[in-house]
Amino acid sequence: MKTDTAPTIFTWDGIRRGARRFLPLAFASFLGGTGFGILASDLGLGLAQAMGMSALVFAGASQMVAMDVWTFPPAVLGLGAAAFAINIRHVVMGAALRPWLKSLPLLRSHAALLMMTDANWAQAMVERRRGEADAAIIVGSGLVMWFGWVSGTGIGQLVGGVIDDPRTFGIDMIVPAFFALTLPALWPGVRRLHPWIVAAMAAALVHVVLPDGTWHVVVGGLAGAAVGGLSRE
Amino acid sequence: MSEDGLVWAAILAMAVATWATRISGFWLMGLVPEGGFMRRALNHLPGALVISILSPIVIDGGWAPAAAVAVAVVILRAGVTATFAMFGAMGVVALIRLLV
Numbered sequence: 001m002k003t004d005t006a007p008t009i010f011t012w013d014g015i016r017r018g019a020r021r022f023l024p025l026a027f028a029s030f031l032g033g034t035g036f037g038i039l040a041s042d043l044g045l046g047l048a049q050a051m052g053m054s055a056l057v058f059a060g061a062s063q064m065v066a067m068d069v070w071t072f073p074p075a076v077l078g079l080g081a082a083a084f085a086i087n088i089r090h091v092v093m094g095a096a097l098r099p100w101l102k103s104l105p106l107l108r109s110h111a112a113l114l115m116m117t118d119a120n121w122a123q124a125m126v127e128r129r130r131g132e133a134d135a136a137i138i139v140g141s142g143l144v145m146w147f148g149w150v151s152g153t154g155i156g157q158l159v160g161g162v163i164d165d166p167r168t169f170g171i172d173m174i175v176p177a178f179f180a181l182t183l184p185a186l187w188p189g190v191r192r193l194h195p196w197i198v199a200a201m202a203a204a205l206v207h208v209v210l211p212d213g214t215w216h217v218v219v220g221g222l223a224g225a226a227v228g229g230l231s232r233e
Numbered sequence: 234m235s236e237d238g239l240v241w242a243a244i245l246a247m248a249v250a251t252w253a254t255r256i257s258g259f260w261l262m263g264l265v266p267e268g269g270f271m272r273r274a275l276n277h278l279p280g281a282l283v284i285s286i287l288s289p290i291v292i293d294g295g296w297a298p299a300a301a302v303a304v305a306v307v308i309l310r311a312g313v314t315a316t317f318a319m320f321g322a323m324g325v326v327a328l329i330r331l332l333v
Contacts, residue, residue, distance in 0.1 A: 028316040035319070049240055056248035065286060066247060073239040080246030086286070087254040089279040094258025101259065113255045167330065170323035173301040176290050177322035179283050180305035181315045186280035195277040196284045203285035204292055217285045224281025229274030 006133045008100055010108045018120070018140025025119050025141070029148035030155075032060055035174045037156020038163070039067040042171070047157050054153040058117070058146055062086040064178055065217065085218045093121045100128055100135055108135070115142025118182075194231065199224030297326050 033054060040050035057063055062083040069082065094113055101109035112135050120141035127137060163169065188195065203220030210216070234242065291298050301322040308318035 028314060031316045032319070045240070049244065052241070053244045053247065056244060057251050059251050061286075062247060062251060066243075068290075073236045074243035076239060076243045076246050079243045080250045083247040084250035084254060086282060087251045088282070090251070090254035091258035091261065092276075092278075094255060095262040096258075098259050098262040109259065110256060113259055114252060116255055168327065170301070170325075170327035170330070173298060173323045173326045174319065176287060176294070176298040177301045177305040177319045179287050180302035180322070181309055181318055182279075182283050183302075183306055184309055186283060188277065188280060195281050199281035199284040200288040203288045207289035207292070216289055217282060220285025220288070221278060221282035224284065225274040225278040228277025228281065229270040231273070 006131055008103050008135055009133050010104055010136045011134055012136070014134030014136030015140035015143070017134070018137030018142075019144045020140075021137075022120060022123075022141035022144050026144035026148035029145040030152035032178075033149040033152025034156035034159070035152075035171075035178070036060065036063055036067070036149075037153040037158075038160035038171055039064070039156075039174060040153070041157040041160025042163075043067055043070055044072065045070075045157070047154060050157040051150055051154045054150045055146075057083065058149060059083070059087050059090075060149070060178065061182075064174070082217060085221060088221075089118075090116065093118075096125065097121070097138075100124075104135060112136075112138040112142075115139050115146065117142060117145055120145065188228075192228075192231070195224040195228035198227045297330075300329065301326050 036054065037050055040053070045053075053063060053066075065082060065086055066079055070079075093116060097113065097116070101112055104112075115138055120138055123141065124132075124135075124138045163171070199220040202223040203216040206216040206219045287298075287302065291302065304325045305318045305322035308321045309315060313321070
């Protein structure tokens, strides 16, 4: 863990290196953005609204869920609360970055935090362990993913209007497939599966009682986490 | 407020909420006790959230989302990138719908 204490720097070279290394992921982000743009167009969001959401929120999971529960007019506070609940994992990820970022000026550390996604956070943690000092790689890798995500959203929104029935190409399966992809990385093991079972049951129950909105996500998530917190490691 | 204004208000609410999640861990780091209930709970929170999102979709949607979830996981475990697994799952469901 000696490398963990390498002095922190923040340079243009780090931004460039992070960006170059993440070009393949920027393309994946572009394709994911296209999927989101199609959903948004299918729902009736305009080009500026869809791209604006991708540019400002920049968090795929919460945007996908928002499309799942969106109404016209939208439930402003409910959507904000749902975005907070779904992206709460960022809190834990940001906590893990603190030792690396704490000596930086606030503008720089927060630029890195706002550009943090699942992929470039995971990569940054690996690089740091290998002795990387330059925290600007998080900003560079996040920026190219951001450009991919926002431009993909625009293309998807434009293409989406052309497709009559989203079921034809399985577009209504984007949301379940997207979340299924996070399951292997989150798998707690068969013996520690009870938080997942409790979460599934609580979410199903709340969904039956309150079919509109995302309370099933909040209640199910908190119930599962609480059970996980109470159990032994 | 007009409906268009409310759409932008919702987008901004989601943005502010997400910015808060990205920044707050950095500040809360010192307050969370090591090895306690909070840390274990936070460990289990992401998985519990994803399961909570998926279970009502599968309950409401029947075989199609269940198949999409299964296909996506299988493709991903085969070592293919997440994006292709996503489009693969969509393709399989579209194909089954076409044939059945």
